[in-house]
Structure formats: C-alpha cells, structure tokens
Amino acid sequence: MFGNLLKSKKPQAIETNGLSDDDMEPHVNGNGVSNGLASNASRFTMNNGVSELIRKPVIETKGITKTYKMGDEVLNALSGVDITIYQGDLVAIMGPSGSGKSTLMNIVGCLDKPTSGTYKLDGVDVEKMNDDQLAGIRNQKIGFVFQSFNLLRRTPSIENVAQPLIYANVGGRERSKRSREALEMVGLGKRLHHHANELSGGQQQRVAIARALVTDPAIILADEPTGNLDSKTGAEIMCLFQTLNAQRGMTIIFVTHDPRIASHCKRVIRIADGRIIGDDVTVDFLDACKGDTFRE
C-alpha cells in the first residue's frame, strides 16, 4: 500500500519552492529526495488528483524560544525553532532527553506557550491565546496519543472515545455515532462496550487513537505511542498510524527517541539542545503493515 503511494509521488522542485518561504532549510538525505515530498499523500491530492502544489502547512513555527527560570539560572529549553509541517506529513520529532523535544511537543500541542516566536496551527495564530482558548484549540485541532494511553478505567471504549466530543458540546446521539465510527476505523468495531481495563495494551492504544481521531483534528500528536507495547503490538500500532496517514491523509507527528518509530516515518526532524539539527525526508521508510518490521 505504501509502496503504491510512494510510486505516485511527484517531482520535488515544488516542495522546495514551498519550503523556501520558510527560514528552515531542509536537510537532504542520502536518497537525494528533498524534504517533505513523500509526505504529500494528502487526501486532497489523492482523491482529486490535484497537484501537490497546494500542500498546505498545518504547523508553522517561527523563532520559537522557551526559557525556564530555575532560581537564578535561566534554562533555554528551545532557542529559535522553525518548523513547517504540512498536511499529510508523517513525521517523527527525535531527540535525546533534555533536547527540548518535550518542550517543543508541549508547544506544538498547545499545552504550553512559547516565550517568544510565532506559531500558526492550521491557519490560526495560537501563541497569544489564553488558556481557555488553547483548550478549545486542543479540542478542535489536536488529537493526542500518549505512551501510557491515559484512558478512563472502568469506562467503555465508546465513552472513552466520546470524551473530547463532550467538551466540543456535541450532542449524545451524534457523539456515539462518531465514536463508533472512530473505533471502527481503528479496528475495534466489536469492542465498543469493553471497559478500557478489559482490553490489551494494543487495543487500549487503539482506543486512544480513536479518541484522538474522533474530533477530526488537524494533527495527531503521538508521544512515544509504542513505548509501553511489545514490538509486535508496536508494529501493529505503527501500521495503524501509517494507514491513517496514507488512506485518510492524517497529519501525524511522533515525538520519540525511538529510532524504530523514526524508521517508519516519511520525515524525521532531529532536535538537540533546543535547536533543530536535522530534517530528513525519505521515500524508503519501513511499512509496518508488512510483517514484523518493528524488531530492533
């Protein structure tokens, strides 16, 4: 499936043009493919056959800094981060602990505000929003997937998935309809009423992914989504992410230190000491749906 997608990829020059607007100069990997191109498998392009010219940036950060004051010491967690992530990207943000990776994820996830710099998410300037506005943005535009699933125990899957819709003021009937659809999408159509604690780890993470999908967000932000899973289940979950990306054009951002996740992504952004040190695009990323590719 991914192979087909990759074959249909179109020239790269366009992407380079698109990127030239940004301060970020993309790194080019060994394949000589310029950045971003592989990720343009957006629903738009696929379904309508329209050129990738219209690749739409979902995340645009410019000069993001974040400083923490710890007593007299000032800690620069991020010092000028520019990233552009396009609709349909399947990207891993990688870095060792202390690299600023988590801080970046929190800012990209609208859980935290940058000290300076601008951040446009799906066309909305979010850097100056107050906490309530950010809560609304998270609800509408971001689907979170966590390492530890964070499901409500003793609560049926369908209710777990419906939680974000409650905060979006979606009515009960519409809520269960959309929650059921989301669960069917992740292959749990037959586990609607199982309590979260009755499901396996992989199933729980699927419920969490359904919960992230249910609001039809602009991006899915997954923080070490396979960290608590064995390699076989991890591969299954990566397969699900890749399928969502390929078939539905979901923009998916992984935040991870796990090279196995990165190896399944079309694009890898590396961060160290609060700066972007690498931004690579690859066409020959692994297809998790083809067997057990998740072994170390």
Add this chain to the structure above:
Amino acid sequence: MLFELLKLAIRTLRANGARSVLTMLGITIGVGAVITLLAVGTGVQKYINDQFSSAGTNLVAVQAGRAQRGPGGGGFGTQAAITIDDYRAIVAGVTGVTDHAADFSRAATFVYNAKNSEVNVQGVTASYLTVRNIAMGEGRFFEEGDEQARARVVVLGPTVVNDLFPDEEPIDKMVRLNGVPFKVIGVLAPRGKSLFGDQDATAMIPLATAHERVFATQARTPNGDLRLNTIMLQTVDEKARLAVKQNISDILRVRHRLPDDEENDFTVLTSAELIDAFGAVTGVLTAFLGAIASISLLVGGIGIMNIMLVSVTERTREIGLRKAIGARSRLVLMQFLIEAMFLSLLGGIIGVIIGVVGAKAIEYFASFTTVVQLPAVLLAVGFSLLVGLFFGIYPARRASQLNPIDALRYE
C-alpha cells in the same frame, strides 16, 4: 454540559463504590442525627404544648410573689401573699371571665389502716375540676355545699389510691389527714406525669376545709387573712386575656397598697405566656440538639474534602488528559464540585431516610412522640448540599489549576 458532568460524576462515584459509600456515611450519619434529634426536640415541644393546652388555653393564673428570672429571685422574702379576699375582689371586679377557681395546697400526713404517708393535699374550690379540665375516675367530686359545710370529704389521685388502697375499693373509706378524719368520696382519672412531677399524687379537699380544719395553723397571714396558692380564671376567649390580666393587676395593686414605683408583689400568668416561655426553652433545647448533630455534618464534610483531595491526586493524569483533550479549567472545577455535591446530597437523602426511621424507632421503643417536620428535612438536605459545595471547592480548585503537562506526566 451540566448533565454530562453529572453523568460523569455518577460514573466515577460508582467506579469507586466502596469509597463513595464510606465518604457518604459521614454526611448520612450527620443528617440522620440532625433529623432524629430535631424530631425529638420538636416532639418535646409538642408534648409541652399539649400539657398546657390540656389545662385550657384561656387560663389566667395569679400567684403570690414576683416572677423573677434567674437564681436569687423568688418572692419568698417579699412577704407577699394572695388571700381569699383578693380572690373575692378579683371575681367581683373582673369582667370577661367564664369560670374561676382557687387552691391552697400543703403537704399533710395521710393515714389509712395504720399506713402512713406524706401526700400533697390541695384545698380547692368546687369549680377547680372544670377550670383545670380534670376528669373524674369514679365516685363524685365535692360541691359548693360541701365547701360551705367545711365537709371532711376527700377526692384522691390514682397514685395515692395505688399506694394506700392496693387491693381495696377506696370509696367511702375513712382516712386521716393531719389527724382529721375524712371520707373518700371519689377518685380522679389518671393524668400522668407532667413537667412538674406526678399529677396523680394528690388528694383534694374543699378549700374551706383545708383552711380551717387541716391547715388552720398555716393558713393565715400575720394579718389574719386566709392564704391562697393560686387563683385561676377562665377567660371568655383568647382576646380577653390581656384585659383580664391588666384588670387583676389593677385590683391587686390597690388592695396590696402598692405605690406607683413599686413592682407587683404577685404574678399574673396566662397559659399562652407559659406556653411561650416553655416554647423558648424547648426551642433552645432543639437548637442545641441540632447544633450538636450539625457538628457531625461538619465532620462529614471534612471527610468529603479529604476524599476529594485524595481523588484529585489519584486522578491527576485523568485531569491532565481532560485538559489535553480540551476541558477548560472551569469545567474541571465543575466536574469535581458536582462530584462532591452529588456525594453529599446522596448521603443527605439517605441520612433523611435513616433519620426518619430513627425517630420512628425512638417513638416505638421509648413510647415518646417524635415529630419529623418537612422544614427540618429540607434544611438538612439543603445543608448537606452546601457542605458538599463548601468542602468540594478546595479540592475542585486544586484539580482545575493543575498544569496539564505536569498532570499528564504524574506517576
């Protein structure tokens, strides 16, 4: 949204069933205690009201001495006395009165069949039974003629009969009061115990007989007037009460030659005033019981706060998640507040049921009337809701102010 939060609260509380029940227990016991104790207090109030109204509500009583509140009072030192001449003057001068009676009571030695006992002997007018609303058991009460004749006839209370005539018919038996021979002509119907002791431990004789035959040495004032304990008047209606009271006061002040700046050396009480006075006392009693019970409600509230704080800590990650998926701080606050309030409201409602059952149980086992009043129930339920609100705010605020990033990372 409120409905969703309520559903969420119910789900959470059910998921932690045992803990929720134990937390509720504090409020349940508090409300149950409030309801039961208020029912007891109200029962006492009703009992006292019944006591007074059985004596007739339009009663005005005159007694010697000043009515003084607090210790050190009392009219004993004031040389005050009301006399049979006062009685006659009042009866002659007061209008709006349908009936009247007087009594002179002292303890006397009562002898029958070589059995000796001390009995409260009441010298009363023939009208006494009607005015005090007392019924006869058997035999007859004495009449005007008996009084004029200073007849040596006695009517006994049931307690005296039980003590002295355990296996005998008392009527027509001869007894001695302070050595004077009397014939028993009747027995009063039982009245039971009142606040002032056993109402049935009495022996009634004609007033004139008491004055002149039994208590001749104690009956006269230094001036030689015949003393009375109480003068009772039945007014035509409730409204006449105050006029009658004023009227009596005017007559007695003249008769007792009291200067304008001197207080009354007698007391005029109306039954309504007595009911009010005792109502005030029992009201304080009821409030006191209620206050004690409220303390347990307070303790229950602290229990709720305690558990909610534990719950907030335990559910830190859930709170973090809710914030991440778009819950505003205010909604998180509301969620926890609704949980606390629902818990305490439910505890309160169960407490009401237990309280009512408790009051009925007291009524059944202690044969003591309890009265559960709707306002008390509403008050208790409302108060438990307030307890939930008050003690829920702090934990809920803590939950709502959690930083989602830290909360999600909390282990």
